[in-house]
Amino acid sequence: MGNKQTIFTDEQLDAYQDCTFFTRKEILRLHGRYYEMAPNVVPMDYTKDPDVKLPMQLIINMPELKENPFKERIVSSFSEDGEGSLSFNDFVDMFSVLSEMAPRELKAIYAFKIYDFNTDNFICKADLEKTLNKLTKEELTEEEITLVCEKVIEEADMDGDGKLGFADFENMISKAPDFLSTFHIRI
């Protein structure tokens, strides 16, 4: 990918290092990955912060995301314009949150966003149904889905409003020790 000086200035790399959980090398590698998705759109030279965005279609075809049932949700949760296209900044951000180093609280915030399909800041029944369908390839019957969703809400809803707020979600995650290791994508 050539000389590192031509891609980012030192100042930019420092900024990325301070704002994400990545080292310089990893940021350059991420740029490489971003670049190879659309070599004729993404410039090699990022020193002037070009305003380039890649559409969701390209990003969800990355091998890391391709088979993930939540790929669209992941990408749109990190998209700055909300429409699913990611700038390089968003791209780095996404993998920073999904990296091993990110703390539980940060991961929880974004996991919540990912599972919140209708973006009403609650994981409600409809969201749970969608999650369930994605997790099981829609092989459960209507009644089973309703039953499971009801069960989940009953278990995790602490304040009794019939849906899961962030506090409920966080509380649940704090009791699921595996979450930290599973909400993680190696790049």
Next chain:
Amino acid sequence: MSYHYNETFENPDYHFSETLEIDRRGSSQRNPFSYQTPHDSSQSDYYGERRGREQNYPVAIPMASLGPGSDCSQDLPSTSPYGNFTGNLSFEPEPELTYTPHSTSHMLDYPYTHGISSGSEDSFIRRRNRRPPDDIFMTSSSMLETDPMCREEEDLIGSLASMSTNERIKAIQKMPETMRKKREIRNKVLKEITKKSRHRGAQCTQGTWGVSFGRFGNTLSEYFHQLRPWHKTLKIIGAEFGTSVLSYFVFLKWLLNLNIFSFLINFGFITIPQFLAAEPNNLSFTGLELLTGAGYFQQTVLYYGFYTNATISKVENGPSYNMQLAYIFTVGIYFVICFLILLFSMARFFSRNFVKLTKAFSVNASKLLCTWDFNITNEKAVKLQQKNLLTQIKEGLTEVNKEVLNFSVKERVGRIATHLLAWVVSLATAVASCAGVYFLSINNLELFMKGYSNDLQRQTAMLVLPVIVSLLNTLIPFFFSWLGYLEKFQTPGQHIYVTIIRNIILKISIVGILCYYWLNIVATSESQCWETLVGQDIYRLALVDFIFCLLGSFFGEFLRRIIGTTVCMNLGLPEFDIGRNVLDLIYAQTLTWIGILFSPLLPGIQMIAFLIVLFVKKVSLMRNCQPPRKVWRTAQMTTSFIFLLFCPSFLGVLSVIGVTVWRLKPSEECGPFRGLPSMYAAVDQWIQILESYTVSKWVVWIYHNLISSELFFFIISTVVLIVTYLYLEIIQARKTMTKLLQNQIINAGKDKKFLLQKLRREQRAKRSSSALGGRGQQRSSSSYHPSMQPAQEVPGYSERAFDRSQNTSYHEHPFSVEISSSSDFPPGGEPSPSRAVALALRARAAALGEDSDGSGGFQP
């Protein structure tokens, strides 16, 4: 019109809680709409105090502005949620996020068109409709100086600027913001710091020093990152087999690193100096020695016996190197470092993974939302995981009806008897294999002492013991897991843990009996150099164990796959047995630790072995195995593996090493400690020498008063015990507190539900009693402000206002009394939709009041 109305009744809780949230938020945001001069100075004061209050959502927010005069403007935002405010606002930001600035800038830019949607967005979830064009961004930053809302950001920047470099970077990294925002904040903070440091020149240099040190550390860690050949391997394994199998490889990698480290230490401080003073080796090398470790290797740096007890000095009268001290200090310091590494990684794992083990509830919920393994990127693996989850959920559904099985007394007695029997059998097996190993080894030693007729016979006899031990170690676990199947445990978790405990008992007792044999029998035998004998024994054990490990993956996985795919189709592909494999690793590591004293280069051998195991296991896994069907509790498993490595294994090794160093008499003829009463005597001698020099008096003082003084250790351990006890007490108190707070949250939720139900019932009653009169009032109330909210016109709005206007008196309601008494409400038939809002807010505030106390314990 009726649509929204119906919705209210179909799903009242949902509806109301949302309303209440928005009321709260709306009250803080209504001003930009009603006053059109946001830069007004009075406005800034208003925001200042508003912000302060908003932190704990007190009743005062609505009450302060509920006066009749401001009714119209204040209720606009609170009613609009039914139409425009689909975004929900009750997303409580974490403490550290409260200082993320509100998106005032665009509120000011588009007070009417965008105002509602963007203004209502919580600062927290702002990604959806963030300011799209850059120019707005620019104007917003140019406004920063004047806009009072940016005070918050300034506060944030100020607090960030006062942190240390490390803390600051961590805080910025943790912000759930976009990169652009983070970078902006970072730049501002840096500017702030340079501004500050201009006043204090001295601090500036210090700061840059810190920064450049940080950079240096970063570049260093980058180079280490490059030295990770297995990064890709781990990624592939994670992608296909998920986190649980990956945890085995992570553990293996960790052990490999540990061995590389100890090899480097031993090689650098013990072996290299020995090379300088080495005597020529005149034993012949046939090749079989590679297996037995005897013969030629006896006279190499591999074993204790070859090391000299002299001080090595190349230059006459120059600096010399004392081999005895080097040996004892290297091993000692290595164990101290190992101890610390294990302790810290154990503590880290515990704090990460056993966050709350008090109550393992929300089984279903976490299954749904927390178990998806984002690591997996292989198509087949994804399908398999989906299938596994499906079966689990289905199983869970059937269990909903089953509940807990109740056994009769007879059945229960039968169960307990089976468990007892199984335990007796497994313990008996362990004892029997220990006895077998013990007699075999004694027999072996006698034969060894007597000598053999020929060399080949002698070398084969040497291999009998390690082969038997490895056979026991490999075969008995199968017997144990078969026993486990017979026992019919209620949960698979129990089965796994009981089997692991039995295997650990077996392996540790075999190692224990071998240690007893080495320390009590071999050490007192009349052999020439017993340390070398022990070293050879350990070498053979480690090597044969390694070979068995390779054979195990050949027979256990490769042949099993062949059988499973061709002969017995219903067997299918084998699964990777994480538990057994990890125990093998722990066993191998224990041997290495014991062997370090007798054979300093053993870590190097083990390092090569682990490297080969890593790649063989990887290939075997990719070729032969399928991802595990059970969802392992990976994180907890890894933690317990590290714990097992620490508790029986490492502590046992420490005691063995301790006995060897302090109690046993080293051989007379060989090794660095020849002629001394014990290995530790070398240190005593050194201290005596040091006493004659005045320069090193402090070392002697430390030695006498701290290291060899019982009183010091007595005091230290008393202090540690007291501190531990205090912490235990604090933990107990916290647990009680957590329980109380949890109950409080649940109660608050119940209260809220109850109040909302009551409110709804009241509404319904009122509406049915006076339906006609209200409509007139409603019209008049809606005529207050048609022009004020062009963007907020909602179809259901007037209906809503009508509903509210009916709720004029709730005298039977406990809160309504408070409302009418504490506020200057016009009593009776005044058309005030705000009354219902006030009531609802009251209920909300009451719930939140407790809630905010309660949630304190849960937010990090």
